[in-house]
Amino acid sequence: MIPPGFPMTFTNAVPFASTERLILRGFMPEDFEAYSAYRSLPVIYRFLYRDPPSAEALRERFDASLNSHFSEDGGSLRWAVLRREDGVLLGEVSLKLTDKAALQAEVGYTFNPAYAGKGYATEAVRAVIDLSFGTFGLHRIFARLDTQNIASVGVVERLGLRREAHLVENDRFNGVWGDEYIYAVLSREWADRAGA
Template sequence: MPALSLETAWLRIRNLRPTDLPDFHAYRADPAVTRYQGFDVFSREQAAEFIAQQTHCEFGHPGQWVQYGIENQRTGRLIGDCAICLQEDDSRMAEIGLTISPAEQRRGYAKEVLLALLDFLFGLPDFHRVVETVDADNAASIALLESVGFRLEGEFIDNIFFKGRWGSERQYALLHREWEARSGR
């Protein structure tokens, strides 16, 4: 399987590169970005190590999370990253995640990326379902998922001890048939 590379109107989704380090570290070191995520703020060394691990990862290995850079096509700068993990025991399903740098939020970029990821995944043969798990307090992420048609499947109450307190998580999902109906196909 070749490296994943997707182009949207303004953005390019492609593997992280060592030259992304300054932009990547700037937002991954921001507590507002990591607040609802399963990782804490990154040091520059952690950011460099993470990019080095991800640079040569390929799409198509079930059970493996691959993090992709989101590049502004006009400036060449990294504005965020997104991740896909094909389900280990059934690669017709996947979990995704998405981060946009605070300086670039509320411009429609996350929605543009999410629609491109969904178009790509649901274009794979027999692809069935995409899920995302979000913190129940993560209003931005919830609004994003609902804006593209994800359906709330359930909320787990105080199910995770997270950054010093119990937190609740919601699971959202989108099926291939729901995507087709939404796209008017």
């Protein structure tokens, strides 16, 4: 049974969103060159506990994102984030449905470091959280971040998400243990902030 307010499916239909400076839409085949330019950078994977993918794996991941499904646990949507003034692809925001029955999803984001420090990630994640609660009727959105990823921590803290947990040495990559923070916000908390 689909919870009230939850969409049946969003196959091949990532909802469009826009902000003052940004356009958020589904990825298109012509985005691959700009996508691969930042997604092949080793610095992007510093806090993701994996090595950069091969060119073939990168292409497969991109092609899979063109056919998003957001109707069952594990399904996800990915938005291409473009700068409104010139259409430059800045990065992406994703939303993964982690528990349909509990109306919960995880938000994630990856941006080209060439455009860091301008507030684009915060603006884009805010738009996706708005969609999460307003369009999808979700109850809770959370983010999992490496504790050393100061830039990503700054994004969720600027948006007012609450730090709910500090997971100690819960992941390991190349023999090195890493900690994670979990940040979250409930739909009623988000609505209260919007109304304030």
